Amino acid sequence: MPQASVNKLKLFSLAWPILIEQLTSGIVVMADIYFLSLLGEEAAATAGLLMPYLWIGFFVLPMLSTGGTAAASQYYGANKLDKVVPVFMTNVVLLGLAGLAFSLFTYLNFDNIALWLNFPVQMQTYAEEYLAIMAFTFGFFGLRCAYGSILAAKAMTNWNMLASLLTNVMNIFLNATFFFGWFGLEPMGLKGIALGTVLSYAFACVVVMLIVHIKAQVSFEFTWAILPRMRAVIKPLMKIAIPSAAEPANYTLQQIVVAGILASLGVLAVSSYTFVLRFLFISMAVSWSLAAAGQIIMAHHMGARKLDEVDATYNRCIKLAMLFAFANMSLFAWCYQPLISLFSDDPQVAFYAKWLLIICIVMEPFRAINIVAGMGLKAVGDGRFAATVGVAFIWGVVPIIYLCSISWQLGIIGAWACFALDEVIRGLINHWRWKTYRWHNMGIT
Template sequence: MKKLSLFAISWPIFIELSLHMLMGNADTFMLSQYSDDAVAAVGVSNQILSVMIVMFGFIATGTSVLIAQFLGAKQEKEASHIAVVSIISNLIIGLIIGIVLLFFSQSLLQLIGVSPSILSEATIYLQIVGLSLLAQSGIMTIGATLRSYRFTKDVMYVTIGMNILNVIGNYLFIFGPFGIPVLGVQGVALSTALSRTIGIIVMLLVLYKRVNGKLPFSNVFKRFPAFELKKILKIGIPSAGEHLSFNGSQLVITSFIVLLGTEALTTRVYAQNIGMFVLLFSIAIGQGTQIIIGHQIGAKQLEEAYKRCITSLQIAIGLAAFVGFVIFLCSEPILRIFTDNTDIVKTGGLLLLLTVLVEPGRAFNAVVINSLRAAGDVNFPVLIGIISMWGVSVPIAYLLGIHLGYGLIGIWIAFIIDEWLRGILMLWRWRQGKWREMAFVHNQKSHVS
């Protein structure tokens, strides 16, 4: 097996993630020229969409880990069965969630206390983009499959195309050239949905070209794939629990920010979108590390897997600290791209300063949790995540941000405490080595099956 390079695997993932982020930032930037209320409407709707995406994200997570492990063990038939079951299952889940959002978007927004001034626009956005989750579910699963087969560049190229289409659509519907009606939030939603629809069509074509000969789609209709689903869910459900816990806690914290007013909500959207660029380095390294360690676990190279995680973590922490500090130094001109509101620029700058402390903590979680997951140690991160997010992040965010009146600054301090606490505990778990026993059990069962 050709030696896996972290850089070779991670840089296309980084570009792909960056483009996904730029798609969101393009929406935010273009809408900021339309109105700050529109930015707030899209921001709060995307918070709900993040929770919904977790519902089919767990299938993609299980897919990525299992395919990497099976390919590392040279069990290509088992890997192909996992891929087929994952893609079909996720399309079904995406369709169901899209239908739910079509009918219950307004109720969900009212549940978290969205202001009547932005409720109508937020509802329209959530309904339209919610329906496109069918396409998004397919893109996520096919992307996870292609990445595990190491076709990371293909996924990157499709993402580039989707972003170009999204930006063009935003421009047409927000600024209305050539007599096209100005649709604002509704136009951004339509642009997002259209780019995703075209994206999944292209993804299917790429899948057909790259690995279709190895993917037995016809077999899934001959019998219920209980064995494959069990293996996917064993990894995916705990991973989904962690992501669902995080997004759920963020949704509760968003309801706290709603109490601070629309301006605070808008500031949070700007600061979070800019700060997300720092996190992308850690996420890309974490996902690349997961693929490599998955292959190494399948090939029974446990010591190499251990060293890979530690080295990746050191790289991620260093990059997160450096890039975070550079963005803070440039925070004012960056924020003024989005808004002329002096209060938003001032508070946003302080939040980006705190981001320099948040992101190295997130690097721990992005790299080590993915490493634990690749080795089959999936329950510990969920347990610690739930305890820390709901026992530390949420109550401290309310205490500092609302009760003591520190606002967004207090909420960001809660993020720092939560991320570093979880990160240090994850590193302790990796060094403890419990995952070695779990990896051994997986190899034994894979050999039997």
């Protein structure tokens, strides 16, 4: 990518396709749960309870792939184009192996995972049938993420969006085909839903590969001479990739632990918690989209050593993400009654939800800082600090959540206040780290 093209990178033109991709990313899961609900409430509940486990793959692999995006973007910015293809190829190998490893682990343990998660006996059969097929998803998904990172590094986020939309359409079509037995096929029920999801991700993988090699005209080198060049970029790539994956991996595991704590608070409290989480998705998607787009631009400018441009992009992302999060949660808190009534008519649920949303007015702007600052630090090569702070607070807050919600009997509101405090402190620490400008002497170029 010539330097002239780097200078033309625009935040909004990169961010809006990422936002659409984020907003539609949950459709595959929603479609699976819808079709499973046609089998009965137990089947749908099984898929819902499996989500924390499945998100280990669906959340961590995309974050791991951002190491390739940031590394390649820095090399583009530094005009070291000879290192770009080795980064792309190394990232494909890394993500392919990581996805394959998670697929293999899931397949070898599909009959134990439900037991580990303490599923009711009547749901374990559903879980085993679903996971035995869904296990094959992550090998394709890992490659999809690796190739998606190539398009992101080349500022072609609109093509990633297109691939995501095609995946959703294909998933719904295949689910319906296998579930109902269209085109003369035998209805496959739950197994058909899982198979449809696997094939839709395989389809997405092929589509993105074609876009990369045909539209983006990226050519891989399959000669022995490429191996030393790949070895040369492994260390700088992992310097970004490992911290990028460490925090989401620990966050996903933390959510499994926290769900077990909150389950003892009663159905109404947990229901309000679940409903409010749905309202957070929009502001989190906007913050992530701005952060991901900003990360691409910051990495390009970091490679070119345009440090003022890096800082200016960071500041713009922070302001926009915080402003949207504050306005969005203020609106939801103001209109909480009709919103919650979409899910429940219980006044106790509405009471809990109101206070959770009020806390969100403070929490979500700081979460926006956390997302942007964390990804910004990883983009400029200071990801180890953000990851260390993130992992320490992710697990450090768990005993405090238990104390507030259970021991001190503050319930779901006390637990939610702990979440808010965690986001506020982490956001301030990461923002302070950025403003020390120690990252000026970092970067992989």
